[in-house]
Amino acid sequence: MNDNYDYILGIDPDTDKSGFALLDVNCRAFEFIGALTFVEGIKYLDALAARGGRILVVIEDSDTSTAYRTLYGKPKVVFAMGRSVGKCHATFEHLLQYAESVGLETYRQQPLQKIWGAHRDSKISHKELKYQDVQGIPSRTNPEMRDACLLALYRSPVAIVKKR
Numbered sequence: 001m002n003d004n005y006d007y008i009l010g011i012d013p014d015t016d017k018s019g020f021a022l023l024d025v026n027c028r029a030f031e032f033i034g035a036l037t038f039v040e041g042i043k044y045l046d047a048l049a050a051r052g053g054r055i056l057v058v059i060e061d062s063d064t065s066t067a068y069r070t071l072y073g074k075p076k077v078v079f080a081m082g083r084s085v086g087k088c089h090a091t092f093e094h095l096l097q098y099a100e101s102v103g104l105e106t107y108r109q110q111p112l113q114k115i116w117g118a119h120r121d122s123k124i125s126h127k128e129l130k131y132q133d134v135q136g137i138p139s140r141t142n143p144e145m146r147d148a149c150l151l152a153l154y155r156s157p158v159a160i161v162k163k164r
Helices: 038-051 075-101 126-130 143-154
Strands: 007-012 018-024 029-036 055-060 105-109
Touching: 007 038, 007 143, 018 038, 018 143, 029 038, 029 143, 038 055, 038 075, 055 075, 055 143, 075 105, 126 143
Parallel strands: 007 055, 055 105
Antiparallel strands: 007 018, 018 029
16 A cells, blocks of 8 residues: 555445545645435545546445444344444445445555543544644534544544544
């Protein structure tokens, strides 16, 4: 994997809408942050591939998640959670395959640790994301969008800042 990219696209796959965040590494700014359906995501990957340049797609690999395996309780709950994780993993696989098929370099990223919040065991909040040393963060984001931003930042030379 080359470490000299112009753009890094973070993708947090989900069943309904996946988080997409395109980081312009040279400008230290997000060019795009959004939640896209599968079809919208495919179209976005097409446009990105047509644009050219040195682009890395960092996509969260849901296959490494153990959340549903450690769940104990009613069989219906365990089944529903496993089904949901399976659908997310299918989205991951299809987006990954498509990105590679249009010539984009990809990187499978294990889910990042949840080190945010007062107790350091939660996902990043919008306020914490705004604290990062990058521009282009919209006034509102959802968890998938924020995770996509972190995926792009994690693989970039832009440091992730944890406010103390």
